[in-house]
Amino acid sequence: xxxxxxxxxxxxxxxxxxxxxxxxxxxxxxxxxxxxxxxxxxxxxxxxxxxxxxxxxxxxxxxxxxxxxxxxxxxxxxxxxxxxxxxxxxxxxxxxxxxxxxxxxxxxxxxxxxxx
Amino acid sequence: xxxxxxxxxxxxxxxxxxxxxxxxxxxxxxxxxxxxxxxxxxxxxxxxxxxxxxxxxxxxxxxxxxxxxxxxxxxxxxxxxxxxxxxxxxxxxxxxxxxxxxxxxxxxxxxxxx
Numbered sequence: 001x002x003x004x005x006x007x008x009x010x011x012x013x014x015x016x017x018x019x020x021x022x023x024x025x026x027x028x029x030x031x032x033x034x035x036x037x038x039x040x041x042x043x044x045x046x047x048x049x050x051x052x053x054x055x056x057x058x059x060x061x062x063x064x065x066x067x068x069x070x071x072x073x074x075x076x077x078x079x080x081x082x083x084x085x086x087x088x089x090x091x092x093x094x095x096x097x098x099x100x101x102x103x104x105x106x107x108x109x110x111x112x113x114x115x116x
Numbered sequence: 117x118x119x120x121x122x123x124x125x126x127x128x129x130x131x132x133x134x135x136x137x138x139x140x141x142x143x144x145x146x147x148x149x150x151x152x153x154x155x156x157x158x159x160x161x162x163x164x165x166x167x168x169x170x171x172x173x174x175x176x177x178x179x180x181x182x183x184x185x186x187x188x189x190x191x192x193x194x195x196x197x198x199x200x201x202x203x204x205x206x207x208x209x210x211x212x213x214x215x216x217x218x219x220x221x222x223x224x225x226x227x228x229x230x
Contacts, residue, residue: 002159004158006140006218009156035218036219043204043223044221044223044224045159045206045208045221045226046220047219047220050218091159093159103147103161103164103174104159104161105159106159106160107158108156108157108158109156109157111159116119
């Protein structure tokens with residue numbers, strides 16, 4: 001069975017601080033996809049990134065960066081110079097290769113609060 | 117460019133009542149999903165569909181039924197609502213391709229069963 005663990009339930013930072021959200025996963029599959037989604041206070045789910053299990057290159061998109069380490073089954077998400085608008089719940093998710101993206105196993109989420 | 121639309125957005129039911137949640141997508145996606153989200157938890161898959169006329173059970177299917185009569189619509193039914201079904205329900209859709217793609221989510225339906 002697949003499992004995604006986001007050990008940090010809540011994180012609070014002051015604006016402009018860097019913050020890293022941890023994600024650890026378990027799967028018996030050798031190939032899989034990992035995702036991060038953002039859920040702002042308005043409630044919708046916003047896709048942030050998808051990573052293939054065979055691509056361990058780190059990725060940077062503006063203030064966001066992701067560190068995928070297959071050896072430790074981790075897919076951590078870093079926000080650099082955080083802003084108040086980054087306040088949201090962030091979900092890490094895992095899906096099998098060959099099945100579609102929506103049929104994913106989600107972590108319980110990390111609530112990030114960025115204070116001005 | 118509506119994407120995924122859920123109807124209604126809010127609903128209060130009495131225990132034992134029935135209702136249907138509607139999900140409509142205009143992206144011609146093959147796959148559609150219903151999730152529930154409870155406080156402090158991630159999303160859990162209720163049922164999903166890989167194409168028109170097909171449905172399958174997810175992680176927490178008990179107490180729910182679904183139908184996919186048209187490709188663009190995916191209905192979630194509660195035949196006899198229970199307080200344990202108080203939750204936020206999300207519908208999602210995604211493409212059927214050789215490589216995995218992200219899911220597009222609706223705005224959610226907040227259901228309270230009293």
